[in-house]
Amino acid sequence: MTPGELADVIGTALRECVASGTIAVELDQLPSSPVVERPKNPEHGDYATNVAMQLAKPAKANPRAIAAALADQLSGTPGIAGVEIAGPGFLNIRIEAAAQGVLAEAAVVAGAQYGRGDALAGKRFNVEFISANPTGPLHLGHTRWAAVGDAIASVLSAAGADVDREFYINDRGVQMDMFGASLRAAALGLPTPENGYRGAYIAELAAEIVAEDAAILELPEDEQFVAFREAGYRLQLAQQQDTLNTFHTYFDTWFSERSLHADGGVERALEKLRAQGHVYELDGAVWLRTTDFDDDKDRVLIKANGDLTYFASDCAYYVNKRDRGFDTNLYLLGADHHGYVNRLRAVSACAGDDPEVAIEVLIGQLVKTMRDGVEVKLSKRAGEIVTLTDLVDEVGVDAARYTLIRYPADSPLTLDLGLLVKRSNDNPVYYVQYAHARISSVLRNAADLGIDWRSGAIAFDPALLEAEREGELLRAIADFPGVIVGAAELREPHRVARYLEDLATAYHRFYDTCRVLPRGDEEVEALHVARLWLCAAALQVLANGLTMLGVSAPERM
RNA sequence: GCCCCGAUAGCUCAGUCGGAUAGAGCGACCCCCUCCUAAGGGGUAGGCCAGCGGUUCGAUUCCGCUUCGGGGCACCA
Numbered sequence: 007m008t009p010g011e012l013a014d015v016i017g018t019a020l021r022e023c024v025a026s027g028t029i030a031v032e033l034d035q036l037p038s039s040p041v042v043e044r045p046k047n048p049e050h051g052d053y054a055t056n057v058a059m060q061l062a063k064p065a066k067a068n069p070r071a072i073a074a075a076l077a078d079q080l081s082g083t084p085g086i087a088g089v090e091i092a093g094p095g096f097l098n099i100r101i102e103a104a105a106q107g108v109l110a111e112a113a114v115v116a117g118a119q120y121g122r123g124d125a126l127a128g129k130r131f132n133v134e135f136i137s138a139n140p141t142g143p144l145h146l147g148h149t150r151w152a153a154v155g156d157a158i159a160s161v162l163s164a165a166g167a168d169v170d171r172e173f174y175i176n177d178r179g180v181q182m183d184m185f186g187a188s189l190r191a192a193a194l195g196l197p198t199p200e201n202g203y204r205g206a207y208i209a210e211l212a213a214e215i216v217a218e219d220a221a222i223l224e225l226p227e228d229e230q231f232v233a234f235r236e237a238g239y240r241l242q243l244a245q246q247q248d249t250l251n252t253f254h255t256y257f258d259t260w261f262s263e264r265s266l267h268a269d270g271g272v273e274r275a276l277e278k279l280r281a282q283g284h285v286y287e288l289d290g291a292v293w294l295r296t297t298d299f300d301d302d303k304d305r306v307l308i309k310a311n312g313d314l315t316y317f318a319s320d321c322a323y324y325v326n327k328r329d330r331g332f333d334t335n336l337y338l339l340g341a342d343h344h345g346y347v348n349r350l351r352a353v354s355a356c357a358g359d360d361p362e363v364a365i366e367v368l369i370g371q372l373v374k375t376m377r378d379g380v381e382v383k384l385s386k387r388a389g390e391i392v393t394l395t396d397l398v399d400e401v402g403v404d405a406a407r408y409t410l411i412r413y414p415a416d417s418p419l420t421l422d423l424g425l426l427v428k429r430s431n432d433n434p435v436y437y438v439q440y441a442h443a444r445i446s447s448v449l450r451n452a453a454d455l456g457i458d459w460r461s462g463a464i465a466f467d468p469a470l471l472e473a474e475r476e477g478e479l480l481r482a483i484a485d486f487p488g489v490i491v492g493a494a495e496l497r498e499p500h501r502v503a504r505y506l507e508d509l510a511t512a513y514h515r516f517y518d519t520c521r522v523l524p525r526g527d528e529e530v531e532a533l534h535v536a537r538l539w540l541c542a543a544a545l546q547v548l549a550n551g552l553t554m555l556g557v558s559a560p561e562r563m
Numbered sequence: 564g565c566c567c568c569g570a571u572a573g574c575u576c577a578g579u580c581g582g583a584u585a586g587a588g589c590g591a592c593c594c595c596c597u598c599c600u601a602a603g604g605g606g607u608a609g610g611c612c613a614g615c616g617g618u619u620c621g622a623u624u625c626c627g628c629u630u631c632g633g634g635g636c637a638c639c640a
Contacts, residue, residue: 047584056582059620069620093583094620139640181640291638302565302636309638316640341634344567371568372634413576416568418633420575433602434588440602448599455599496579504577507587518595518604525598563602 007085007105008484009042012053015086016040019079020057028075035064044481048474051090051098052106052481058095069095106480107468107536113483113543121486121550126167126494132327133159135338136250137174140243141185143207144250144394146373147340150419152394153410153556154370155338156255157499160554165494170332172259174323177239178267179316185242186235189215193223193234211238249394253403254556266322272314275322275357276307284356294321296352299361305349321353328359336497337367338415344369368497371418373410397423404557408435411555412503434507438548439560441510445545446561448522452538455523457530459538470536475516479544482512486547490554499555506551513544 007015020036023029040057058073065072070091077089077097085105090098113120135155136148144152156171163169176182188202192212198204215237216222222233250256266272276292279285284295290310294317297304307318327335339346347367354361397406400423412434413419452459459466471480485505493501522537524530549559 041580041582043582045583046586050583054583059582062620096583176640179640184640289638293638306638311638313638315638317638319640341568343635345635347567369567369634417576418569422575436602437588440600444600444603451599492579498579500577501579504587507577511587514603515605517599521598523599563600 007101008109009044009053009488012099012101013039013042015083016042016055016057016076016080019076019083023075023079028078029061029065029072030067031061031065035061044485045098050092050096051088052101052477053099054092055097055099056095058091058097062095073097102469103472103477104469106477106484107471107540109480109484110468110471110536110539110543111466113546114539117546118550118553120546121490122164122166123487123491124166125491126162126165128166128168130168130170130331130333131159131162131336132170132172132330132332132334133162133336133338134172134174135336136255137176138246139176139181139185140239140246141181141203142205142242144246146375146394146397146421147370149253149394149397149406150370150373150410150415151338151340152250152253152255153407154415154499157411157502157555158336158338158368158497160556161490161494161499161502162497164490164554167494170258171256172261173257175243175260175262177243178263178319182235182239183231185238186231189234189238190231211241214241253394253398254407261323263319263323266319266326267314271326272318272322275325276318278325278358279307279321279356282356282358294353294356296349296356299352299355301348301352317349320350321357324350324353324365325357328357328364334363335365337365339367339369341369341371366497368415370415374418374420376420376422404439405433405435408438408503408555408557409433411499414498414500434503435557436563438503438506438510438552439558440563441513442545442548442552442559443561443563444517445513445541445548448517448541449538449545450561452523455530457523457534457538459535459542464530464532464535466539467532467536470533471540473520475512475519476537476540479509479512479516479540482509483543483547486551502551502554506548506555509544509547509551513548516540516544 017036017038017040020029020040021033024031024033024036037057037060040055041060042053042055045051045054058076059069061067061072062069073091073095077091080086080089080097080099085102086099087102088100092098133155135151136144138144138148159169159171184199184202187199188204188208189212190196191198191202192209193216198208212234215234218237222230222237225233247260276285279294284298285307286293286295291306292308293304294307295304305317306315307321308314324335337346337350347369350367351361351365354365359365401409409421410419471477486509489501489505493499520537522534522541524534552559
């Protein structure tokens with residue numbers, strides 16, 4: 007029995023109490039789904055609910071009296087071993103071993119599907135993240151979202167949503183021109199332009215461009231500058247894509263800003279905004295009246311000199327996403343972009359949408375890196391960049407991804423590079439992966455002993471899993487579907503990581519006291535088989551969770 | 564000046580929807596390998612949940628103010 011199933015059972019019991027008059031409230035005053043929690047103290051049972059206290063006020067009754075009525079109704083329900091009233095009106099519930107044990111088989115049978123659900127079925131999400139300028143390597147700020155954004159998308163998808171991962175390529179505007187000018191200068195040995203891009207990667211890129219096509223050096227200056235810009239764009243974008251592939255982050259759509267301008271998307275968006283009545287002209291420029299919707303100042307769409315602003319692209323891009331049918335557009339941005347939030351929401355409102363639904367902006371706080379207690383600075387201008395590639399080279403994909411996902415994105419994060427490479431408990435990724443490897447090892451050893459636990463020769467008997475730590479492990483396994491729904495609804499994949507750590511602990515504790523395999527010449531008994539099912543279930547959940555985070559689930563370490 | 568985020572153990576941090584004795588890892592100290600990986604398990608010590616008010620049966624959690632950190636406020640991209 008999972009917490010969700012127990013909540014349903016309690017809900018049914020509550021309705022029966024109301025029908026028979028033992029709890030004096032209206033049916034619509036009952037919670038849609040009663041809160042079922044795992045008490046910290048094992049003496050308080052396997053699960054507890056506070057629903058009696060919540061109903062005390064509407065029922066104008068003592069919470070303990072309500073709890074007593076509910077307890078009467080619940081006791082005798084199949085699968086429930088005992089119900090106790092405690093404290094101010096908590097109801098502590100114990101589940102029969104067999105009712106919990108069946109979950110081991112269910113999880114194994116469901117396989118990769120175990121934990122997936124339909125809580126968000128029918129909802130279409132566009133998850134846009136990283137969206138770096140193609141003018142340099144991906145750095146640490148991008149890396150956080152590369153891991154967390156991907157995990158958010160995975161978690162939404164596991165909760166049943168229809169999800170597209172999207173990377174917006176800022177391939178237009180003065181930064182691109184500056185990039186081209188910087189590459190040309192580097193190739194010709196000229197000084198870097200003012201505010202231009204510096205760093206070793208510019209020189210390397212310039213050399214690569216010349217090596218590909220030496221004729222570029224013979225072009226007239228204006229053509230040459232464009233040629234460097236375009237070649238640099240192509241190479242830099244390819245390098246970013248390559249980097250993200252090695253980081254196991256894959257996008258459904260690479261969306262070019264240029265394409266918005268090429269196919270008239272900007273004009274169409276302007277028309278749409280104009281039709282909604284929020285566009286006006288002042289001082290020769292064209293403005294969007296975002297102050298109609300809580301922005302602190304209006305924004306320019308077309309400058310007095312006729313150039314389109316970057317903001318015009320933003321508007322067009324938003325309209326484009328809506329035209330593609332996404333209900334909710336997630337923007338995963340760095341803390342330095344938080345000024346964007348009101349603006350984007352205002353754009354949504356100006357386009358006639360409800361920004362509460364159509365726009366969701368998640369702000370990721372900065373990532374600092376330390377090594378041996380000293381901060382490692384990242385500064386693109388100075389050319390000292392901590393890149394995604396650097397991080398992966400140093401600590402590996404699994405440790406990098408897991409560590410970045412493990413914390414809520416809205417809390418500032420300090421990575422200690424020295425700690426990340428340690429293969430110990432300082433590093434929770436190894437703790438979780440080790441649990442997976444340890445179970446794999448047990449199952450391998452079972453096979454070596456000739457035990458075919460799945461064959462049915464000895465039937466799986468869920469009632470045998472009655473030890474305290476077997477119950478703890480089963481309840482941890484039962485929590486997984488609920489954790490996914492919570493992580494998806496709150497856009498907080500770190501909950502999955504923290505859950506996996508708890509699950510790993512539950513397994514290690516089980517392993518410490520419950521012998522799985524027969525020793526020496528012991529016969530294979532039903533308890534061994536039942537425990538192997540439990541091991542296989544834990545293995546499956548660990549694998550499903552790690553996969554969702556983009557972290558490997560090794561069979562050996 | 565205005566806006567966003569944060570403040571929980573010595574350190575790094577968990578703790579949706581308010582609940583019982585506030586948790587984990589690391590660090591410190593003490594135990595446990597004739598047994599499936601000790602990359603593990605058990606235990607001890609360590610807290611004014613930044614401060615002050617409010618809401619209520621009950622607040623680390625919700626609201627307000629204050630203090631201290633971090634970030635942001637372009638006809639830049």
